[in-house]
Amino acid sequence: MADQAELLKGSTDTLLLALLREEAKYGYQVIRELRERSDGYFRLQEGTIYPALHRLEQDGLVQASWQAMPSGPMRRYYRITENGIAVLEARVREWQQYAIAVRSVLVTARL
Template sequence: MSITSDLIRGHTETIILAHLMTKDSYGYEINKSIQDKTDNQYELKEATLYSAFRRLEQSGYILSYWGDETTGARRRYYTITPQGRKAYEDNKRDWEEAKRLIDKLI
């Protein structure tokens, strides 16, 4: 069974921030990590991923920079800011509270 996007919608940015809490990364690597963690049950569409990057950067939660790959195409890397770390912690706390309430209701 695959996870429907309706269940995850609204949490895309928090999922990206969670990945960036551990290390700087680029789009393909983040999406691959999501697929691996969900046993290929969920992946972000490229348009969704890059729209989220734009929103996160405009909010000051992430910064982007170009990597210096010596082979292949250059990659745009993303790094989380202190503001982004706080947003992640706030969003995670909100999710845990919502999950607790939903568990009681279902």
């Protein structure tokens, strides 16, 4: 679990930007989608997701706006910005190179 937290530390922002690139989403929706799409691997706490979303907002990578739901409650929707898209693309490229390099070492290792 500690290993997962270490791995996740550097990639939370990238995961959030990737999800928000599809469409604007509110915080709990992001938490649920991360959990469902990863088959339960990413069970992130609100206490992790909201500070990360606010940090991205402060850095100008996402924009937030309030929307009233038909059912009543207000939701704060996060939308990726042009800067956010540029940062996401750079990180995805970096991640792909890293993953290829790690995989090429691991496949030759005797496990």
